[in-house]
Amino acid sequence: MSLQQIPAPLENRIASEAFQEALQIAAQNADDVDLRGRFPREAVDALRTSGALGWHIPLGYGGAGAHIEDLADATFELSRRCASTGMIFAMHQIQVASIVRHKANSSWFESYLRLLVSERRLIASATSELGVGGDLRRSIAALEPASDRSSNMVQFEKNASTISYGAHADDLLTTVRRNTGADQGDQVLVLTHLSEMEMKRTGEWDTLGMRGTCSPGFTARATCLADQVLPVPFAAIAAETVVPVSHILWANVWLGLSTDAFDRAQNFVRVQARQNPGTPPPTALRLAELSARMAEFRALVRAAMKEYTALADEEGRRYLSTIGYAVRINNLKIAASEAAVDVCQNALRICGFAGYKNGGPYSVCRQLRDAHSAALMIANDRLLATNAALLLVYREAK
Amino acid sequence: MKDRIRQIVIDHARLACDMKVLDHSADLYRAGMTSHASVGLMLALENEFGLEFPDSMLSRSVFESIDTIANAIETLQQAPQ
Numbered sequence: 001m002s003l004q005q006i007p008a009p010l011e012n013r014i015a016s017e018a019f020q021e022a023l024q025i026a027a028q029n030a031d032d033v034d035l036r037g038r039f040p041r042e043a044v045d046a047l048r049t050s051g052a053l054g055w056h057i058p059l060g061y062g063g064a065g066a067h068i069e070d071l072a073d074a075t076f077e078l079s080r081r082c083a084s085t086g087m088i089f090a091m092h093q094i095q096v097a098s099i100v101r102h103k104a105n106s107s108w109f110e111s112y113l114r115l116l117v118s119e120r121r122l123i124a125s126a127t128s129e130l131g132v133g134g135d136l137r138r139s140i141a142a143l144e145p146a147s148d149r150s151s152n153m154v155q156f157e158k159n160a161s162t163i164s165y166g167a168h169a170d171d172l173l174t175t176v177r178r179n180t181g182a183d184q185g186d187q188v189l190v191l192t193h194l195s196e197m198e199m200k201r202t203g204e205w206d207t208l209g210m211r212g213t214c215s216p217g218f219t220a221r222a223t224c225l226a227d228q229v230l231p232v233p234f235a236a237i238a239a240e241t242v243v244p245v246s247h248i249l250w251a252n253v254w255l256g257l258s259t260d261a262f263d264r265a266q267n268f269v270r271v272q273a274r275q276n277p278g279t280p281p282p283t284a285l286r287l288a289e290l291s292a293r294m295a296e297f298r299a300l301v302r303a304a305m306k307e308y309t310a311l312a313d314e315e316g317r318r319y320l321s322t323i324g325y326a327v328r329i330n331n332l333k334i335a336a337s338e339a340a341v342d343v344c345q346n347a348l349r350i351c352g353f354a355g356y357k358n359g360g361p362y363s364v365c366r367q368l369r370d371a372h373s374a375a376l377m378i379a380n381d382r383l384l385a386t387n388a389a390l391l392l393v394y395r396e397a398k
Numbered sequence: 399m400k401d402r403i404r405q406i407v408i409d410h411a412r413l414a415c416d417m418k419v420l421d422h423s424a425d426l427y428r429a430g431m432t433s434h435a436s437v438g439l440m441l442a443l444e445n446e447f448g449l450e451f452p453d454s455m456l457s458r459s460v461f462e463s464i465d466t467i468a469n470a471i472e473t474l475q476q477a478p479q
Contacts, residue, residue: 235458
């Protein structure tokens with residue numbers, strides 16, 4: 001695609017025909033993706049076609065210069081149709097944001113962003129690793145000079161316990177230690193092309209929910225240019241971008257799938273009410289209760305988005321590394337992940353067996369199963385333990 | 399004061415490397431201080447110097463090295479009570 005063919009940024013990207021089509025395709029394939037535990041290829045292809053994978057990339061590199069808020073709205077809408085597709089979109093955008101915000105003056109990464117837009121590339125990430133106990137901020141794998149020492153090349157091998165859509169992406173963003181002598185917490189991010197890597201799948205992905213994200217373990221091996229390492233330490237990238245953007249976008253996935261479950265419950269109550277006009281069915285009361293829970297859930301997610309928006313730019317960035325912000329963004333994740341299961345479970349009680357059955361307009365099975373992944377993606381207990389420690393010094397006032 | 403801070407770092411930062419090789423400007427996080435260990439360090443500093451770090455100071459950059467910690471403590475000690 002040449003520069004001339006790149007569409008001008010749309011006023012409302014979500015309303016664009018191509019994105020609406022992607023939404024429709026995600027909805028049509030959601031049950032099959034879930035049933036077969038397969039990658040939502042049709043929906044992701046439609047997202048590629050719509051240009052949505054490059055929305056967050058600045059205009060100067062051919063992207064649409066979209067703000068995180070647009071990404072959050074898009075994640076929400078996708079997840080109302082298919083939470084696996086929404087999660088894949090969210091994860092890709094977290095990787096894009098890490099590059100956009102922390103590439104400094106790296107000409108390699110500037111070229112890469114142009115490439116991502118023109119080739120509509122999809123980025124996966126390898127942050128998990130066997131042996132670090134689920135801690136994002138620790139790595140065992142390390143960069144080392146490539147065995148062919150004649151050039152400016154580095155290499156690494158990482159035994160990642162899970163890489164979402166690792167077999168379906170174009171590129172991989174991996175956390176590794178800066179060098180073999182570095183401490184486990186002294187990490188950098190390295191971007192490599194999957195076509196140039198050796199990837200060995202080490203497990204299966206036959207799970208309760210989020211089946212379409214296809215996230216088995218892999219051993220990932222790569223040799224690449226030293227320029228493919230982001231110039232900023234991962235400690236800063238994690239605090240300023242990966243952690244807040246992940247929790248905000250993930251929360252939108254969970255809000256999206258919960259909204260789907262709520263809508264199904266509401267439709268069910270309406271059908272019941274029509275059978276006996278004038279007498280509201282008993283489920284109507286439960287729906288009203290659930291509506292209040294949804295209002296609380298939306299407010300939680302929107303407040304976090306608003307706070308991040310106010311801080312994400314140069315002035316506020318420093319604040320993102322404070323203990324106060326860490327406590328609050330962890331609270332968002334804990335609260336949103338619990339709300340999702342709660343909403344889906346209550347939607348199930350409203351819909352009864354129509355909700356308990358797989359398939360059909362009132363089924364909330366997939367939504368409930370998908371929602372259960374929320375508490376596990378960076379385990380809530382780990383975040384609670386972190387907050388427990390941070391609250392020993394931070395006096396919560398906000 | 400920096401020697402007192404150094405001793406607290408030795409006792410609480412749980413660094414992987416030998417403190418003798420670290421100078422006052424060395425990055426403690428890069429030397430292996432985890433965020434959990436940094437909380438222990440903050441509490442020990444508050445105790446040792448009889449002060450409380452305000453929320454605005456509870457950030458990574460303030461506890462990055464013995465130098466930055468010393469600056470923060472000096473700022474707090476000079477501030478009107």
